[in-house]
Amino acid sequence: MTPVARKSKSRRKRNEAARADRYVLYEASVQEPEADIDLAEEIFEKHYGRKPTRLREDFCGTALLACEWVKRHAKNRAWAIDLDPEPLKWGHEHNVLKLSDDARARLELVEGNVMSSPTPPTEVICAFNFSYFLFRERRDLKAYFECARTGLEDEGLLILDAYGGADALRTLSETREMDGFDYVWDQHRYDPIQNRVVNYIHFEFEDGSKMKRAFRYEWRLWSLPELRDLLLESGFSKVDVYWEGVDEETEEGNGEYSLEEEALDDPAWVAYVVAYP
Ligand SMILES: C[S@@+](CC[C@H](N)C(=O)[O-])C[C@H]1O[C@@H](n2cnc3c(N)ncnc32)[C@H](O)[C@@H]1O
Structure with missing residues (x-):
């Protein structure tokens, strides 16, 4: 390659999709660690009359929730x-290193199963963003739940999220506008025999580029x-099942x-499932 060609290539502007970091986009689009922790603390306190301090985040990805947990209270681990x-490496560089020395010392990232x-x-053990749905056989999910049960103190809770409703049982694509990009949730394939x-998650940008x-x-x-x-x-x-309330004006979920023991039909619900030892 001639020096001239090299120069023109380095000057070529890369598109937004090529410059973007998929973990930054993911965290901004689908994670709400503050709200998740508020709920876990509230349920624990209601059940056991005190606040929990020790949390395990299973399937942690970038460990955003665990980082929020150790930030929340000085005694939390x-x-x-x-x-x-x-x-895990991304989470260490972008989330863990932003913590104070004291909070960082109360958090352990574990590379393992x-x-x-x-x-x-x-x-508390949390498994969020439906991660445990990757266990597709009953015996495998049961083995995971047994493992979580063993990993809990006697005064403990396992908290999972789940989604469903008629819209979950079909292919569809939904776009949500975020700050500077669109988040696209693509239900690409649905097999009713095996459920x-x-x-996929795709990201789309204002310059027309796509990830x-x-x-x-x-x-x-x-x-x-x-x-x-x-x-x-x-x-x-x-x-227990914790069910989302409805905003009377928008008729959408209100967060x-x-x-609840029973609920009305909802084509696209997200709920929390809480299990006690
Ligand atoms: C959907 S992501 C969840 C990320 C994060 N928990 C969240 O709320 O967004 C699922 C994560 O589970 C991890 N994973 C899959 N099987 C696992 C296993 N058996 N043990 C530990 N992690 C696992 C994957 O590497 C991936 O990072």
Whole structure:
């Protein structure tokens, strides 16, 4: 290559998609660690009359939740587990290193399998953004729940999120406008025989560039009664469902979750499942 050609290539403006960091976009689009922790603390306190201090974040990805946990109170400690070194390294550089020295010393990132990583027992175990849906066989999900049960202190709770409703059981694509980009949730494949899905997250930018298939998920959609039965079979004594309230004006979910035994039909719900030892 001639020096002239090299110069013109280096000057070529890269598009927004090529410059973007998929983990920054992911965290901005789908994670709300403050709200998740508010809910976990509120439920724990309601049940046990005190605040929890020790949290394990399973399938932690970039460990944003665990970082928020150790920031929240000076006594809080957290263990964050993920198999994949890539999001852990990103989380270390972008989330853990932003913590104060004191908070950082109370957090441990663990590269390993949630089924076998030896962490001390905690009062709260979280598995968010539907990560446990990757267990597609009943025996595998049961083994994970048994493992989580063993990893909890006697006064503890396992908190999971789940989604469902008629819209979950079909292919569709939904775009949500974010600050500077669009988040696209692509339910690409749905198999009604096995209740399995293939979903993607894409990101699209104002200059027309796209980051296609930034994240891919192959999941089984577990129903709330299936989860409750399996959790009880796995050694938990009680399972509650926290259901989202509805904003009367917009008729959309209002982000407020309350303990419910029954709910009205909703084509696209997200709920929290809470299991007690
Ligand atoms: C959907 S991401 C969840 C990230 C984060 N928890 C959140 O709320 O957005 C799922 C993560 O689970 C990790 N993972 C999958 N199987 C795992 C296992 N058996 N043990 C630990 N981590 C696992 C993947 O590497 C991936 O980072």
